[in-house]
Amino acid sequence: MKLAWRDIGVGLLAPATLVLVWHFVTYHGWVNPQALPSPEAVARKWVEYLLPLQPYDGNGHWLSWAFSGELIQDAMGSMFRVLVGFALGAGLALPLGLAMGASAHAYRLFNVLVQIIRPVPPIAYIPLSMLWFGLGNPPAIFLISLGAFFPVLINTIAGVRQVDGIYLRAARNLGASGPTMFLRVILPAAVPSILAGVRIGIGTAFIVVIVAEMVAVNNGLGFRISEAREYFWSDKIIAGMITIGLLGLAIDVAMDRLNNYLLRWHRGLES
């Protein structure tokens, strides 16, 4: 535990230096504060953005008051879209990937289509998604699920196809076939690769949610920073961006924990 705190301390060194340089540059007035406000201004804005607008008036539950700040509402909106979109995209990619990985027939059937659609970035679907789904959550969730779909699909296919033949031989020798072979041998052997895909997929979903909110939704972190631009609130833009970064970090830490748990059997994770 002691070591973990030390690691965190070392990890904070570079961000702290960056903030220090930022402070230095703005303190001496070397840049226009409209373009780059001081870290203190951003921090003030961030707290203001975080806290509820009015003091607690006794109406309703105090928890719902505590979470009524704009930042928390935005962050929850963005996270909701990421989670729903990701679950949808990954939920469709996983079975298709397993089928394409396990069956040469399914692979031949779908591979060309996948390879044609995959290079089209999800951002390119924005016009079409708005034509199809209008504004609000539906187009955003569509775009996010698209962004999560392909990384999970490609890694699942690769994971299943690259299962070490020795495991298959050993399992056949023990009498495994059909569903047992698939669920107890092929699937677990493919999990490291699938999880790598999930991680990339979540990352992509996070990028896409911000873009989608900038164009199609009227709340969420992406919407808020693009709204702030219209009023030249650069402090709020940066406060929003820092929030996006922190959320991304939190997701990554959570994914890391999940990885370590699910892959506790995996070589190279002894530490």
Add this chain to the structure above:
Amino acid sequence: MSAAHIEVKGVSKVFGTSVVALQDINLEIPRGQFVCLLGPSGCGKSTLLNAIAGFAPPSSGSIIADGKPVAEPGPERGMVFQEYALFPWMTVADNVAFGLEIKGMPKAQIDATVERLLKTLSLQDFRNRFPKDLSGGMRQRVAIARVLALDSPIMLMDEPFGALDALTRRNLQDELLRIWSELKKTIIFVTHSIEEAIYLADRIVVMTYRPGTVKRDILVDMPRLRDPSAPEFNALKRELGQLVMEEQQRHHNDELRAAAVD
């Protein structure tokens, strides 16, 4: 039906168009015999074992095990691999239990069998470990327990101790002999170690390098546990060494020729 437990009849195996890995192999292995297939790498001993296991059917000829023609791999011919081939996502106990679950054995019975086997192979304390946390010797113990769980009368072993250090190796050899004498299984054991073959086997089948044929088929008539420093052990070692070296030389010449062509 003949008395042989495993019968290899006129087995040949050709890879591609020209590599004759096995040529007209005939072997009759009686029940309970411990047979070592010995030869340099490339002599087709593993190919023969894989054919008996059912992984790679021969190009011609037939293999009959326990009265039935071998068509595909199965738990009636349990195999121990050189690379251990444990499932890394399963604990030691789960690895041993897997074959029994496939068989559909009731849970309580599986637990009892696994417990017994873990004890037989001194693995009780490693029950809940994953294979990555075990040494090579321990992993191979798990692999042996996994095959013993199948309770098959035939056990196939493909250079199972090849990657282990000398002490661990001797230790496992002794353990294998103890298990074999208790359970009376028919064992086919592939090795390129002459000493290992003499230490373990009732019978040593020396194979030739391409095409793979039976060069010599020797019964080892020495009481166990055998003393590797005994004169008759050394005499046999010298004799077999001569035979294996001839084949090794052919292998070597072949490689030189292939390099010259490049």
